[in-house]
Amino acid sequence: MHIVTQVVTTDEGERARLSLLFQPAAGDLSAIVLRFAATLEEAACVPPPFPDLLLLAPTDDDGAGMALPVSPAVFGNAAVVIVGDAIDIAGTRRLLTSGLADDVMLSSDSRSDTFARFVAVIERVRARERERNGAAIVLAAMADAVIATDEAGTIAYCNDAACSLTVRARKEMLGLPIDAVMALHAAGTLAAVEHPITRAMNDKQAIRLPPGTVMVRVDGSEIMIADSTSPIVAPDGKLDGAVMVFHDVTATHQLQSQVDYLARHDFLTGLPNRYAAQLHLAEILRQAGANGQGLAVMYLDLDNFKSINDTLGHAAGDRLLASVATRLRACCRSIDMVSRQGGDEFLILLAPGTQPDESRGAAQRMLEAVAAPHLIDGATMRVGCSIGIALHPQHGLAADTLLQHADTALHAAKAAGRNTFNVFQPRMLDSVAERRALEDALRLALDTGGLELFYQPKVCLADGAIHGCESLLRWRHPDWTRFAIAEVIRCAEQSGLIVNLGRWVMHEAMRQARAWRDSGIDPGPIAINVSALELRQADFIAHLEGCMARFGVLPPDVQIELTESALMRDVASAVDVLHRLKGLGMSIALDDFGTGYSNLSYLADIPIDLLKVDRSFVHGIAAASPRRQALLGAVLSVAAHLGLPTVAEGIETPAEALYLMNAGCQMGQGFLYSPAVSAAAFERLLSHRENP
Structure with missing residues (x-):
C-alpha cells in the first residue's frame, strides 16, 4: 500500500x-x-x-x-x-x-x-x-422530508423530499434560518406555532408538532404536516443542532375529517344524527342541571310518509326529507339542535333556558313550516307532521326518561288525529297498554306461528349475478298491519322478546339453507340479522353452533349481520364474540354503515368481512351534489383501504347502480333487482337469473 x-x-x-x-x-x-x-x-x-x-x-x-x-x-x-x-x-x-x-x-x-x-x-x-x-x-431516498440545522437554527442539510414539500431548491434552503423556510400555524386558530426545531434545541428532547399544524409554503399554498424532531447532541454533551423528519398528512386529515363528519351527521339531510344528538342531550342536561334551567326535548314524525315512498318512490321521499330538514332548522335558534333519528323521525333539542311556552311556539312553527307545499322535482308535495314534547325538569331529569316521554307524547299526537303537537302528561302512559297488546300478540306468534322469512338478493353490480341474500322478518296478522315491521322489532327489543325472535329467525334461516342445499339450489350465504341484546347472551355462540349442527349447515352457508349500534352498545364484549364467530369460520357483515357511529378506530379492531352502505347514501346519488357524492366516496374509500367489499342498500335505478359500480362498490340490494320475497319466489328469481 x-x-x-x-x-x-x-x-x-x-x-x-x-x-x-x-x-x-x-x-x-x-x-x-x-x-x-x-x-x-x-x-x-x-x-x-x-x-x-x-x-x-x-x-x-x-x-x-x-x-x-x-x-x-x-x-x-x-x-x-x-x-x-x-x-x-x-x-x-x-x-x-x-x-x-x-x-x-x-x-x-x-x-x-x-x-x-x-x-x-x-x-x-x-x-x-x-x-x-x-x-x-x-x-436522500426517504419519502419523508428531512431537514437538519446547526445550533443556530440554520439549515445545514435537506433531502429531496424536503425540497419538494417546501417548494424550494436545495441551494435556496441551505444557510437559511429554519423559520424563514417553514412558517407554521394552527389550522383552527391560525395562531403561529413555535418551530419544533427551536423547541427541541431549547428543551434538548424529542418533540412533535400539535396535530393539525399547517405549513405555509413559499408559493402561498398550505399543507398539513406531522413530524418528529430531535436535538443533535455531541458525545461531550454539546448541542450541534436539530433534525426534523416530517410528511404531508393533508389527504389523511381530510379523509379523517370526512369520516368524523359522517360519524355525527345524517348523510341525507346533513343534520346531526342520533349519536350526535345523544351526546348533545347529555351535555345540555348537565348545563341545565347545574344552572337550574329548563329545556325541551321534541320528537317529530312525518304523517303518512310511507305512502309518499310507495307512490312516488324513495328518491322523491328522500328529497322531501331534505326539504323538511331545512325548514325545521329555520324554525329553531342557532343554540338549538335539530337531528334526524332515522326514517322520517326527527329529534329537536331546545337549549337550556327554554320556557314551556317557547317550546309550544317552536312546535307550532314547525307544524306550519312542514305543512306548507314542497316543490320536489317540479311537483308539489304536501306532508304533515306530529310532535311530542317533554320538558326538563317537569317530565324527567335523565335523558332516557325525557326521550321516552317525548315519544309517548308523539304517539298521543298521532292518536289525536295527527298534524298536531302534544306536551307529555302522565295519563298518556295509558297508551302503553296498546304496546303491551302488541307484545302479547308477538309472543303468541312466536309460540303458535304467523311469522315468515322473506329473502332479498344481494347482486353483483358488474354482471347482475346473485351472491347471497338477506333474510327479513314478515308478520301476517290482521290486527297489527298498521305497525311497520321496524316497529314490531322495536317492540321486541323493548320487551326482551328480541332474543326469542332472533333465535326463531336463525332457526328458520338455517332450515331454509339446508332445504335449498338438499334441492341442489345454491343461493350463496343467507345473512341473518342479530341484535345487540342477542349478541350479549352468554349462550349465543352455543345456540348458533346447535342450529348449525341440527340442520347440517356449514359456515359458508350463512352470514351474521350486525348494525353499528349493536356493536357500539358494548364494543369490548362484542369484539370478543365476533372473534369467536370468526374462529368458527363465520362471515360477518356490518349493516347500516355510515348512519350513526362510523369511525376508523373501531373498524380497525373488529373482525368484519363486509360493509353494507346504508340506503340514505344511495338514493339519487348519480345526480346528487358533489358534496353528497364526496361523502359516499369517503365511505367506499374507508372500506377499500380496509380491504372490505361493500354492499349498497336501497338501489332503485340503473343510474344509481352504475354510479356505485364506478365508485368502487361491488354489490347491491334494492327494488331495482327485487324486493324481499318468499322462499318460493326467491327460488324462481334464482332460476330466472341462471336461465334468462
Missing part, C-alpha cells in the same frame, strides 16, 4: 527527520510518499490527487495555531494525524476529543509501527466516510 502523506510544518529539521524515517527499505512493497507545505493554506493549494493522510507537525511556536479547526473535506477527507512530540499532551488530547485529529504519533515511533498506524487510521476514516455516504444515500 502506498500512502500519499501531506506534511505541514515550518521546521526544516522535522522535514529532514520525517524524510529519513519514511525512506523506503530495500524490497519494501509499501511506501509513504511525502509532500511538504509550510501552512495549511499552502497545503490546500497543492494540486490533486488528494492525500491519503494529512500529517501536522507543529513547532512550539505555532502549536497553538494547529488547534484551529481543520476541515478534512479540503483535502478530500484525508485522515489527520498530529506529530505529538512538539506539543503538550493535554493539547493533543483536546485535538483528539474535539474531532480535529484522527490520531497522534510520536517522533520516537519506528517506521514499521508508524506505517501500521497510518494504515489503520486511514482505513478507519475511510470506513467512517463510507458510513456517512451510506447514511446520506438513505436520507
